[in-house]
Amino acid sequence: MSAAVERERSEPVGKAPYHVSHHTHRDVSGGWLRPAVFGAMDGLVSNLALMTGVAGGNVAPSTIVITGLAGLTAGAFSMAAGEYTSVASQRELVEAELDIERRELARHPKDELRELAELYVARGVEPELAHEVARQMSRDPEQALEIHAREELGVDPADLPSPLVAAGSSFLSFGIGALLPVLPYLLGATVVWPAVIVALIGLFVCGAAVARVTARNWWFSGLRQLVLGGAAAGVTFVLGALFGTAVG
Structure with missing residues (x-):
């Protein structure tokens, strides 16, 4: 988390100093960190819940390993396919909305110019100044499209x-997250507890990393994610024991 930092600098100008205040903000969009x-x-x-x-x-431990690897593979492909479809759609x-806006700019430039000026007026700019700003920014068709997309659609083309x-x-x-609870078995573990411990440590680290994009x-x-993940593992372990008894 890049905490907001304020820095004040004083430099003499003639006999009187002036002060410039600088500050930065946290990445509220989360950037790459949030999805990762x-x-x-x-x-x-x-995968921890599945394996427990x-x-x-x-x-048998071999069955748990196969289950974990299958859960890793199926989950990773499912996540990738779902994310691809979602983002592509x-x-x-x-892009369809941008095509509509591009055609409108070509067919009705005056109406689009007036629309942009009205947006600025609605934000407190005086009408004459708003119209002049809209006119100057609409000279380049691609720049006009970018401005309309930002103002009307909230996107950057x-x-x-x-x-x-x-x-x-x-x-x-x-895949990386799902691999953690499988690792102890791949390294020779024969009981579930090492996998649980490794996974809970990973959950704490992930939860702590989330603090980079939150105010927590x-x-x-970290503790919140550890508790939630541990609860999920505990519930599925109990259910697995009940189902195993019933099936057996």
């Missing part, structure tokens, strides 16, 4: 999300 952390967290919780549920049924919708990037990052982050303390976010 939440993807890993999703993989951790879902199977372990509750008193099955969103991008296609935005030059910065649309990539479906492939979204799918790839979701696949990798989910890192320990609070």
